[in-house]
Amino acid sequence: QVQLVESGGGLVQAGGSLRLSCAASGRTFSDYAMGWFRPAPGLERETVAVISWNGGIQFYINSVSGRFAISRENTKNTVYLQMDSLKPEDTAVYYCAASPGYTTLVNGDADFWGQGTQVTVSS
Numbered sequence: 001q002v003q004l005v006e007s008g009g010g011l012v013q014a015g016g017s018l019r020l021s022c023a024a025s026g027r028t029f030s031d032y033a034m035g036w037f038r039p040a041p042g043l044e045r046e047t048v049a050v051i052s053w054n055g056g057i058q059f060y061i062n063s064v065s066g067r068f069a070i071s072r073e074n075t076k077n078t079v080y081l082q083m084d085s086l087k088p089e090d091t092a093v094y095y096c097a098a099s100p101g102y103t104t105l106v107n108g109d110a111d112f113w114g115q116g117t118q119v120t121v122s123s
Contacts, residue, residue, distance in 0.1 A: 001026050001027070001112070002024055002025070002026045002027045002032065002098050002111070002112040003024065003025045003026045003112075004022055004023070004024055004096045004097070004098060004112055004113065004114035004115075005022065005023045005114060005115070006020060006021065006022045006094065006095070006096045006114045006115065006116060006117040007020070007021050007022075007023075007117060008020040008021050008117060009093075009094065009117030009118045009119045009120075010118075010119070010120070011120045011121075011122065012086055012119075012120070012121055012122070013121070013122050014086060014087055014088055014121055014122065014123050015085060015086065016086050016121070017082070017083060017084045017085075017086065018083045018086065018119060019080060019081070019082050019083070020036065020080065020081040020083065020094055020096075020117060020119070021078055021079075021080055022034070022036075022078065022079045022080075022081075022096030022114055023076075023077060023078050024077045024078070024079070024098065025077060029074055029077040030053050030054070030074045031053065031100060032053060032098040032099060032100055032112075033050060033051065033052050033053055033098070033099055033100070033101065033102040033104075033105050034050070034051050034070075034072060034079040034096065034097070034098055034105070035047060035048070035049060035050040035051070035070075035096070035097045035098075035099070035105035035106075035110065036048040036049045036050075036070065036079075036081045036094055036095070036096060036097075037094070037095045037096075037097055037108075037110075038092035038093065038094050038095065039092055039093065043108075044108075045095070045108065046061060046108070047059070047061060047105060047106055047107075047108050048060070048061055048064055048068065048081070048094070049061075049064065049068055049069075049070040049081060050070070050102060050105040050106050051070045051071065051072055051079065052102050053074075053102075054074075055071065055072050057102060058070055059102075059105075059106050063089075064083075064090075067083065067084050067085045067086075068081060068082065068083050068084070069081070069082040069084075070082075079096065081094065083119070086119075086121045087121060088121045088122065088123045089121075090119060090121050091119060091120050091121050092118075092119060093116040093117065093118050093119075094116060094117055094118075094119055095113055095114055095115075095116045096113070096114040097110030097111075097112060097113050097114070098110060098111060098112045099111045099112070
């Protein structure tokens, strides 16, 4: 099992920034690709960003590309999501997830999920 705990959510004005963190425990962190997800209209969830086990490959959905940045510190068992130029439509609960498969996360699935952290962007 991999336990994931998110933090860093909150209320911010449009144009502001937040950095989400996800601390992992239970298994070897570097064995897993990591991702951030959020609910989306008409979908169970959408993949916001994914990072490979060593950080060498990253994926972003179009709506956040250039505004969000995913990163990881394997020595700290932590993955981050830096969110800049936030928009009201970014308001959601953000979930951290892990999978041995990078493509699994890109395709919207995962083996382990966190409980989520709320991000609210006011206009």
